[in-house]
Amino acid sequence: MLAPAPSGAVIAQPLTLDGITHSYGAGLAVDNVTLEVKGGELVALLGPSGCGKTTLLRIVAGFIEQSNGKVIIGDRSIDTLPPNRREIGIVFQNYALFPHLTVAQNIAYGLAARGESREIQLERVREMLATVQMQAFAERKPRQLSGGQQQRVALARALAMRPRILLLDEPFAALDKNLRLDMQIEIKRLQRQFALTAIMVTHDQDEAMAIADRIAVMNSGRIEQLGTPVEVYDQPASLFVNSFIGSSNLLPATISGKVEGGYAVALANGAAWQVMSPARFAAGQSVIVSVRPEQMLLADEASPARFPVMLKLSLPIGGEMIHDVTAVDGASLKIAMPRRPGMVASTTASAFCGLGEHARPVLFPLSPS
Amino acid sequence: MAGAAAAGGIGDKVDWRLAAPLGLTYLAFFAAPFAILLGISFYADAEQTRLGLDSWTKFYGDAFYLKVILDTLKLGVFAVTATTLLAYPLALLFRAVGPRAQRVLIFIILMPLLTSVVIRTFAWIVILAREGVVNQTLLALGITAAPLNLLQTELGLVIALTQIEMPLMLLPLLTVMNQMDQNLVDASRALGASKWRTFFRVILPLTLPGWVAGATLVFASATTAFISQSVIGGARLVYLPALIWQQSMVVYNWPFAAVASLTLLFTVLAGIMALGWLGRFARTG
Numbered sequence: 261m262l263a264p265a266p267s268g269a270v271i272a273q274p275l276t277l278d279g280i281t282h283s284y285g286a287g288l289a290v291d292n293v294t295l296e297v298k299g300g301e302l303v304a305l306l307g308p309s310g311c312g313k314t315t316l317l318r319i320v321a322g323f324i325e326q327s328n329g330k331v332i333i334g335d336r337s338i339d340t341l342p343p344n345r346r347e348i349g350i351v352f353q354n355y356a357l358f359p360h361l362t363v364a365q366n367i368a369y370g371l372a373a374r375g376e377s378r379e380i381q382l383e384r385v386r387e388m389l390a391t392v393q394m395q396a397f398a399e400r401k402p403r404q405l406s407g408g409q410q411q412r413v414a415l416a417r418a419l420a421m422r423p424r425i426l427l428l429d430e431p432f433a434a435l436d437k438n439l440r441l442d443m444q445i446e447i448k449r450l451q452r453q454f455a456l457t458a459i460m461v462t463h464d465q466d467e468a469m470a471i472a473d474r475i476a477v478m479n480s481g482r483i484e485q486l487g488t489p490v491e492v493y494d495q496p497a498s499l500f501v502n503s504f505i506g507s508s509n510l511l512p513a514t515i516s517g518k519v520e521g522g523y524a525v526a527l528a529n530g531a532a533w534q535v536m537s538p539a540r541f542a543a544g545q546s547v548i549v550s551v552r553p554e555q556m557l558l559a560d561e562a563s564p565a566r567f568p569v570m571l572k573l574s575l576p577i578g579g580e581m582i583h584d585v586t587a588v589d590g591a592s593l594k595i596a597m598p599r600r601p602g603m604v605a606s607t608t609a610s611a612f613c614g615l616g617e618h619a620r621p622v623l624f625p626l627s628p629s
Numbered sequence: 630m631a632g633a634a635a636a637g638g639i640g641d642k643v644d645w646r647l648a649a650p651l652g653l654t655y656l657a658f659f660a661a662p663f664a665i666l667l668g669i670s671f672y673a674d675a676e677q678t679r680l681g682l683d684s685w686t687k688f689y690g691d692a693f694y695l696k697v698i699l700d701t702l703k704l705g706v707f708a709v710t711a712t713t714l715l716a717y718p719l720a721l722l723f724r725a726v727g728p729r730a731q732r733v734l735i736f737i738i739l740m741p742l743l744t745s746v747v748i749r750t751f752a753w754i755v756i757l758a759r760e761g762v763v764n765q766t767l768l769a770l771g772i773t774a775a776p777l778n779l780l781q782t783e784l785g786l787v788i789a790l791t792q793i794e795m796p797l798m799l800l801p802l803l804t805v806m807n808q809m810d811q812n813l814v815d816a817s818r819a820l821g822a823s824k825w826r827t828f829f830r831v832i833l834p835l836t837l838p839g840w841v842a843g844a845t846l847v848f849a850s851a852t853t854a855f856i857s858q859s860v861i862g863g864a865r866l867v868y869l870p871a872l873i874w875q876q877s878m879v880v881y882n883w884p885f886a887a888v889a890s891l892t893l894l895f896t897v898l899a900g901i902m903a904l905g906w907l908g909r910f911a912r913t914g
Contacts, residue, residue, distance in 0.1 A: 342818070370822070373821045
């Protein structure tokens with residue numbers, strides 16, 4: 261049915277999910293998801309557990325048959341193909357290396373299943389081991405490898421098949437924090453080198469931000485927002501996306517008037533801000549203003565755009581100082597400011613909190629969502 | 630006996646004093662009788678008056694007795710084969726279903742163990758007899774013209790033993806099967822392997838330790854299943870356990886019975902060692 265991709269083919273194929281719906285019993289796990297992944301693009305499915313991202317990945321892989329909708333690679337629907345004919349490479353969260361086979365046998369497994377000759381298998385194994393810099397470990401068993409090494413083998417095993425699509429299931433979840441950045445760079449490098457269209461499932465926004473070209477934020481079976489990491493972070497489409505991606509301070513406010521490109525808002529704590537927003541709000545409407553901790557500042561002088569806060573705790577976290585403050589209305593806020601060398605903790609008990617210079621707060625309607 | 634020997638060997642690395650109560654019991658009730666048995670086998674005559682290798686040479690020089698050994702081995706192999714062929718599909722099914730269905734399956738699998746072997750064996754007589762359920766069904770459906778002889782045949786005995794020994798094969802196999810990571814199966818499929826290839830290259834090697842445990846139990850209990858062998862096999866089929874009983878309780882040739890007993894012990898041990906070798910092969914291979 262599908263012609264095997266010619267060896268060394270560098271034309272990445274687009275992957276299209278067209279109205280995918282899947283239900284387990286009564287519950288809807290995936291609710292009419294449409295997503296176009298361009299050739300050579302890495303899209304992260306980001307969401308909390310149970311949001312349907314893993315189900316979606318398993319549908320693409322062919323392990324689950326969707327109730328409705330189509331999965332299309334290139335211009336062909338692959339829905340009728342069993343998993344072993346889809347030419348999709350998968351790296352599992354726990355790597356799923358065959359424990360009874362050596363590293364070399366693991367990498368050759370798919371080639372042997374496809375009926376490649378012994379010479380081709382040997383050559384490809386050597387090539388893949390070199391690609392992931394694991395030449396010295398060819399005869400080891402998976403349990404003799406560290407987590408990072410196992411992941412390299414899992415990648416080599418998937419890529420040895422010259423897949424058309426690469427699926428990554430929580431690829432960094434089982435790795436030490438220090439190793440994550442290395443592996444993120446490694447995966448990005450391999451994905452570029454092999455010109456692969458890739459989908460990564462993750463619940464970790466940092467991972468998604470780090471290596472994805474675009475992020476699809478999922479919530480209860482739907483894609484809430486699809487955009488580049490910067491778009492999703494700076495212009496979250498919904499309160500859910502806003503809260504899931506990074507941390508933010510949510511401040512209740514009322515629209516007090518319209519200004520060029522946005523609105524004047526009166527915060528419940530007394531401050532008056534001008535917030536840019538493309539959305540439509542009526543004067544007097546109750547809204548929530550969301551501000552990232554790093555876009556806020558603490559100052560000693562009062563001003564109409566600042567509100568008084570009580571400083572509860574200051575934590576020096578690396579290059580940042582995280583302040584935990586309480587506003588007069590009892591709301592708890594986090595403020596991240598660059599830490600000056602030698603600065604340990606603030607000594608003042610009270611200060612005035614306002615927006616930083618390049619702050620871009622976001623407005624959300626206060627509605628029963 | 631075979632199970633006891635295997636269990637005795639496991640205690641190697643544990644503080645030996647923990648094994649003292651059981652160890653002493655084995656010494657008194659297994660090792661000592663075993664030594665006596667070995668001694669008796671070297672009497673040349675039934676009255677135990679003369680020492681000599683006559684019992685051994687008579688046993689191993691007679692084609693009839695060699696056939697009994699072979700039949701006993703064959704029975705064990707058949708029982709292991711039949712339970713294996715039936716247990717693997719069931720174990721795969723067990724893996725695939727939800728936890729509630731698993732509990733129901735476990736109950737069904739364990740149910741035979743709640744009835745005594747004697748009762749289960751007699752139930753098989755009712756099923757396999759000339760006027761039994763199987764024959765009546767076959768006759769009614771017109772599949773056979775005359776009732777089949779199932780009782781007192783090897784086939785009938787293997788069928789009954791398969792049902793009786795099934796839990797012994799299934800329980801270790803299900804445990805191992807359930808522990809196997811589903812991602813490994815998925816990974817194999819995604820790498821282009823067919824379902825059969827996945828079974829033989831991934832599932833089978835990874836569940837082999839469970840199978841070896843189950844096969845050992847089935848082999849040991851099928852070859853020594855005195856009750857089932859005698860009741861279903863009858864007088865026409867002679868296996869080592871029946872031969873031992875006959876020689877010791879009917880003929881009163883204890884030296885000869887001792888030789889048969891030791892032969893049965895070695896037969897079972899040989900089977901267990903062969904299976905153990907297979908298991909080691911699976912771990913390194």
